[in-house]
Amino acid sequence: MSISTQFILNDQDIQTNFHPGILILDFLRQNEKLMGTKEGCREGDCGACTVIIGELANGKVTYKPVTSCLMPLGELHGKHLVTIEGLNLPELSPVQEAIVEEGATQCGFCTPGIVVSLTASLMEKGSEISRDSVMRALSGHLCRCTGYRSLIASETHLLNAVDNATGTDALLEKGFLPGYFRKIAERLNKIPSSSKPDGVVEDFLIAGGTDLYIQENKAIPDSPVTILNLRQELKEITRKNGYISVGALTSFEEFASHSDILEIIPEIEEYMFLIASWQIRNRATIGGNIINASPIGDMTILLLAMNAHLVLQNGIGTRTVPLTSFYKGYKQLDKTNSEVLTEILIPVPAKKTRIHFDKVSKRKCLDIASVNLAVRVEEEDGFIEEVGLAAGGIAPIPLHLKKTCSFLKGQIVSREIMEDAIAVMQEEISPITDIRGSREYKRLLARQLVIKSFIRLFPKRLSAEEFYEKY
Amino acid sequence: MKNIDAALHTRGESEYADDLPQPAEMLYAAVYGSPEAHGKVLKLDFSEANKVPGVAAVLTAKDIPGENQIGPIIQDEPLLAKEEVHFAGQPLAVVIASSPQTARKGVGFITAEFEELPIITDPKVAYAKGEIIGTPRTLAIGDVDAAWDKCDLVVEGTCDMGGQEHVYLETHRARAIPLEGNVIRIHASTQSPYACQRAAAKILGVRHHRIEVDVKRIGGGFGGKEDQATPIACMAALGAWYTGKPVELVLNRSEDMRMTGKRHPYISDFKIGATKDGKILAFEVNHYQNSGATADLSTAVLERTLYHSTNSYFIPNARISGACCRTNLPSNTAFRGFGGPQGMFVIECALEKIAEALNKPKEEIQQKNLLKKGDLFPFGQRFQNNHVQRAWKNTLSSYDIEGIRNRIDRFNSEHFGTKKGYAVMPVCFGISFTTTFMNQASALVHVYTDGSVSVTTGGIEMGQGLSTNIVKIATKAFGISSERIKLESTNTTRIANMSPSAASSTTLLNGNATVLAIKQILSRLKSFAVEELNLPDKDSFTISEEKILHNGKDTGMTWNDLVHKAYLSRIGLSAHAFFATPDIWFDKKKERGEPFAYHVVGTAIVEVTLDCLSGTYDIDSVKIVHDLGRPLNRRIDMGQIEGGLAQGLGWVTLEDLQYDEKGQLLSNALANYKVPDVYFMPDDIQVKFLTNADSELGPYGSKAVGEPPLMYGIGAFFALRHAMKAFRPDLEFPPTSPLTPERVLMSLHPEFLEEIKELEFPSHTLTEETV
Numbered sequence A: 001m002s003i004s005t006q007f008i009l010n011d012q013d014i015q016t017n018f019h020p021g022i023l024i025l026d027f028l029r030q031n032e033k034l035m036g037t038k039e040g041c042r043e044g045d046c047g048a049c050t051v052i053i054g055e056l057a058n059g060k061v062t063y064k065p066v067t068s069c070l071m072p073l074g075e076l077h078g079k080h081l082v083t084i085e086g087l088n089l090p091e092l093s094p095v096q097e098a099i100v101e102e103g104a105t106q107c108g109f110c111t112p113g114i115v116v117s118l119t120a121s122l123m124e125k126g127s128e129i130s131r132d133s134v135m136r137a138l139s140g141h142l143c144r145c146t147g148y149r150s151l152i153a154s155e156t157h158l159l160n161a162v163d164n165a166t167g168t169d170a171l172l173e174k175g176f177l178p179g180y181f182r183k184i185a186e187r188l189n190k191i192p193s194s195s196k197p198d199g200v201v202e203d204f205l206i207a208g209g210t211d212l213y214i215q216e217n218k219a220i221p222d223s224p225v226t227i228l229n230l231r232q233e234l235k236e237i238t239r240k241n242g243y244i245s246v247g248a249l250t251s252f253e254e255f256a257s258h259s260d261i262l263e264i265i266p267e268i269e270e271y272m273f274l275i276a277s278w279q280i281r282n283r284a285t286i287g288g289n290i291i292n293a294s295p296i297g298d299m300t301i302l303l304l305a306m307n308a309h310l311v312l313q314n315g316i317g318t319r320t321v322p323l324t325s326f327y328k329g330y331k332q333l334d335k336t337n338s339e340v341l342t343e344i345l346i347p348v349p350a351k352k353t354r355i356h357f358d359k360v361s362k363r364k365c366l367d368i369a370s371v372n373l374a375v376r377v378e379e380e381d382g383f384i385e386e387v388g389l390a391a392g393g394i395a396p397i398p399l400h401l402k403k404t405c406s407f408l409k410g411q412i413v414s415r416e417i418m419e420d421a422i423a424v425m426q427e428e429i430s431p432i433t434d435i436r437g438s439r440e441y442k443r444l445l446a447r448q449l450v451i452k453s454f455i456r457l458f459p460k461r462l463s464a465e466e467f468y469e470k471y
Numbered sequence B: 001m002k003n004i005d006a007a008l009h010t011r012g013e014s015e016y017a018d019d020l021p022q023p024a025e026m027l028y029a030a031v032y033g034s035p036e037a038h039g040k041v042l043k044l045d046f047s048e049a050n051k052v053p054g055v056a057a058v059l060t061a062k063d064i065p066g067e068n069q070i071g072p073i074i075q076d077e078p079l080l081a082k083e084e085v086h087f088a089g090q091p092l093a094v095v096i097a098s099s100p101q102t103a104r105k106g107v108g109f110i111t112a113e114f115e116e117l118p119i120i121t122d123p124k125v126a127y128a129k130g131e132i133i134g135t136p137r138t139l140a141i142g143d144v145d146a147a148w149d150k151c152d153l154v155v156e157g158t159c160d161m162g163g164q165e166h167v168y169l170e171t172h173r174a175r176a177i178p179l180e181g182n183v184i185r186i187h188a189s190t191q192s193p194y195a196c197q198r199a200a201a202k203i204l205g206v207r208h209h210r211i212e213v214d215v216k217r218i219g220g221g222f223g224g225k226e227d228q229a230t231p232i233a234c235m236a237a238l239g240a241w242y243t244g245k246p247v248e249l250v251l252n253r254s255e256d257m258r259m260t261g262k263r264h265p266y267i268s269d270f271k272i273g274a275t276k277d278g279k280i281l282a283f284e285v286n287h288y289q290n291s292g293a294t295a296d297l298s299t300a301v302l303e304r305t306l307y308h309s310t311n312s313y314f315i316p317n318a319r320i321s322g323a324c325c326r327t328n329l330p331s332n333t334a335f336r337g338f339g340g341p342q343g344m345f346v347i348e349c350a351l352e353k354i355a356e357a358l359n360k361p362k363e364e365i366q367q368k369n370l371l372k373k374g375d376l377f378p379f380g381q382r383f384q385n386n387h388v389q390r391a392w393k394n395t396l397s398s399y400d401i402e403g404i405r406n407r408i409d410r411f412n413s414e415h416f417g418t419k420k421g422y423a424v425m426p427v428c429f430g431i432s433f434t435t436t437f438m439n440q441a442s443a444l445v446h447v448y449t450d451g452s453v454s455v456t457t458g459g460i461e462m463g464q465g466l467s468t469n470i471v472k473i474a475t476k477a478f479g480i481s482s483e484r485i486k487l488e489s490t491n492t493t494r495i496a497n498m499s500p501s502a503a504s505s506t507t508l509l510n511g512n513a514t515v516l517a518i519k520q521i522l523s524r525l526k527s528f529a530v531e532e533l534n535l536p537d538k539d540s541f542t543i544s545e546e547k548i549l550h551n552g553k554d555t556g557m558t559w560n561d562l563v564h565k566a567y568l569s570r571i572g573l574s575a576h577a578f579f580a581t582p583d584i585w586f587d588k589k590k591e592r593g594e595p596f597a598y599h600v601v602g603t604a605i606v607e608v609t610l611d612c613l614s615g616t617y618d619i620d621s622v623k624i625v626h627d628l629g630r631p632l633n634r635r636i637d638m639g640q641i642e643g644g645l646a647q648g649l650g651w652v653t654l655e656d657l658q659y660d661e662k663g664q665l666l667s668n669a670l671a672n673y674k675v676p677d678v679y680f681m682p683d684d685i686q687v688k689f690l691t692n693a694d695s696e697l698g699p700y701g702s703k704a705v706g707e708p709p710l711m712y713g714i715g716a717f718f719a720l721r722h723a724m725k726a727f728r729p730d731l732e733f734p735p736t737s738p739l740t741p742e743r744v745l746m747s748l749h750p751e752f753l754e755e756i757k758e759l760e761f762p763s764h765t766l767t768e769e770t771v
């Protein structure tokens, strides 16, 4: 098939008939010979391949960093792709200067990607430069040489140079971005929207691609693909009666920063700290997390506890299924091949509801859970009126802990009740031994996470000591 | 001085081997590695691979024109396996094709059949079966057997240490280009160009001078490219030889992880005896090194383990033994520290055990046994100074160990589910290649008629700042501005027979060679100045800020004038010089000698916080006093310390290398082999330098800095155990590393295992990865 993809690469207009499923990373290095973008893993874990994508909305281009090793070329249609080469100025930029000054580069292989992410963080309008913002920008990067301290120390230099005048306009004014950025919105506007017909389901449906490319890297370039992200309407978050409707293509970052979501899940940003990296969260979609059906999908676990419903669409019509009954077995879904997930409906919880999500992995950040757990409770003086519990990593599917929930409903929280609930949970779960831990460990961890979460939700009724009287 | 490469790095303009402009008609290689860990090859079928459009050739052992042998110390390693395979991932065939994707597609069509042979992954099993590489070694001092009786207390234990994947961000790669006259030029990502040259020549059956290896820089090595870059360079060279076209081979991350070796896992049995006030009288250790399938550098790694088995301590009676055990894993290899970390880990475990038995803080026992000036190591070398004591005392007082101890005790008594812990970790690391002959280097210096300078050494820039250090050394030695000095790529046609860039010795060896070459040129220039300026005594000339001074007074002549005039007077403006570390030797028969030029020492305090409910932890701080000599470049040295520390912390905590019993790598991607990230590293890292500790040998008083700081990271292991003890003082924890959150949690809750054992839940029977 030959579909033309039209976009801007740095300052250059590109029109190509390459297969839309090939990776941006390969396109850059093999075809454009732009060698500043490096390959360190091809799995989203190292950040060496980071590029910036600019998208036009309401006359403005917003930029965000992504890993080019997991993103299809076809999705660039109508967008601005910025590589390290496109950020270079005759002199060093403040980010580059900071890294040189701090000695924060050794072998240099990770460095272009890091410069790209740090620059992207300055390009976010209104963002404040802080230790946290720098660390977030580094969250998707591995550097095996420096030990990171010198990279974090770039904060001071950035503060001095940029003085919190963040955003592309402010950076342009100071001469910290190449001048061609000024005309990008205008140029993108001229690119006709994609001619790809909607609703056709090809061999591969690519959303963020962050799961799919890892599984099907070899097959995709030889197969027909549908690039879901070209369907903007699947990215909206709206309030309907009693529900918040989340478009399936909503990225983790978009989800976690939306006011409606923040209202019902106030600590969502804290959870995001434990989930993937900045670059991956910019790509990973909520829908992809659900359909991928990984037993440890973090958002899926959270949404299970929140009793979300899914809207599935095929050529003919739509239907709605509760997430709690969506998974039939390992990677087996209540979904036909021709169905696309369009929205996720999250019931707006009652006012007194509290939510908690926790995850344990080998490394705290940018790692897959050994076990994760989400809890939603409505309670009055310790009396549980309503409860949603879900856990990952302990069954072939992301597991709604149905029996544990019905046990807890109507109980008054106490240590004894929790011990009993845990015993019920142990009957419900069936972890296996794998690289993320032995089955015994996962059972223990599930127990510990329940204890930790409930202590956090009921600090007056539970304390850690009580659970250790035996020892 | 800033890193001379830094600006290029930040602009993405630094070139690595495969970033160089691609020659027309270049072909790409991909490797077919054995799917099985041990077996007889019954059939290797690549007929289908040959049919893939774009595949130019499939090369196997039969296509090797020379000798199919690349072992560096012991000749036990074929480039491409033929009759037998000894580890999963062992190269059997190389597919050459028009693109990397096509080459990999070709690999996908190759099939093989094997007759299964027994697979060994455990070094003790290998040892019992006599699968030993080289000969077991023993260093001994005093009379251990007689000493046990004099001890008030004797304890024993077994340490189990995991390996470590290098995770250089740039995976293995090489590009081979055929040139006229049967010459192949290889652009390789290697720490050892000469090893690549030597092996490629052997593989192709040509003399060394037909192979040129050129290295501009590499994207990290950490030992992983000391020896194991050789097969990659050889496979590319074989492809180029066979096809007559340039061939590039780049391993992707999963291939790299599967096919190449790592830090050696060890199992070590120890026995230690002390007086009741904590003086160590006797120590015995048996190291079983998991060497993997071939010798590679294992025997040298083991040697360093033996040398460092007493770390910073003097032990009057010791017997330190070890064997390289052959297993069916990829051959384990050099990794920053080179066996040193494993040696130190064991003695630290032993001291911890003594401290626990005597119910004293561990640092009290450590302090009582620190090396003093003149103390003997078990291999007969005397410790030359008091720096171990000084670094220790300095650390404890300047970071207030008393305060730390009290603060942590108070915290632990006030908190139930969260505990803190700390540990003090001294390091004493010997500098030099333990194989004496390797301590040699040369440098080539040219001065051009415009006064600019070109320097080539045999050292490789891999992020350690060698290029910057050499430029700085040359700047100082000449007395001219650093802009005049250009460091060239490392190339076997300009420097012959170079040792690998390793053993923290690269700046020492190559820097000294550079100084010697510059001295030759300066000597000629000064003799010339005597005549030209008609001033006596050539030694009265100096060069400073590009001016020629005589007895400190400006002669009015500039560097430019001098060089230009010297050229017209036919004075040679180039020099090649050679340096060999003096006064080191070792007698392997007697296991006695002075293998090290000097020792680098230091002490660190590591503090951690442990969430005892979930088993997760944070490393809060690492505070170090380090002996750096007179630093050549503080920025670069700090980078080496922090980077080494990160790897050391990772080795004992997160970095969980796992193989199954079939010898298949389970931690086979960065998604499941985790290295420190930005959030893992402690917020508080402090480093102070020991003053007045200059080296007489290092260029301008500098000391080696690459490896020693890694071992400070071992402190995290003991700090975590301290916190675990605070939660469960009733338990004893096995000294098994890495201390992953899983190990921590399981150790803290042994009762739970009993509970669920009784329950015997069915677990679902999936074999797929749960992702």
Ligand SMILES: Cc1cc2nc3c(=O)[nH]c(=O)nc-3n(C[C@H](O)[C@H](O)[C@H](O)COP(=O)(O)OP(=O)(O)OC[C@H]3O[C@@H](n4cnc5c(N)ncnc54)[C@H](O)[C@@H]3O)c2cc1C
Pocket (backbone or CB within 6 Å): A043, A044, A045, A070, A204, A205, A206, A207, A208, A209, A210, A211, A212, A213, A214, A228, A248, A249, A274, A275, A276, A277, A280, A283, A284, A285, A286, A287, A288, A289, A290, A291, A292, A296, A297, A298, A299, A339, A340, A341, A342, A366, A367, A368, A369
């Ligand atoms: C480095 C890295 C870190 C990660 N960390 C985490 C983590 O911490 N927690 C976590 O939960 N996950 C993590 N992931 C996994 C992944 O990012 C998430 O599962 C993500 O939500 C997948 O979404 P996607 O849009 O990228 O899916 P894709 O890869 O595009 O798609 C996944 C599957 O779903 C199908 N699909 C996608 N959208 C639809 C739709 N609307 N309708 C029908 N089918 C659809 C696709 O065809 C495909 O089969 C990580 C991944 C990487 C690479």
Ligand code: FES
Pocket (backbone or CB within 6 Å): A038, A039, A040, A041, A042, A043, A044, A045, A046, A047, A048, A049, A050, A067, A068, A069, A070
């Ligand atoms: S190459 Fe590692 S994240 Fe893309």
Ligand code: FES
Pocket (backbone or CB within 6 Å): A104, A105, A106, A107, A108, A109, A110, A111, A142, A143, A144, A145, A146, B169, B219, B220, B463
């Ligand atoms: S500088 Fe080498 S990986 Fe970061």
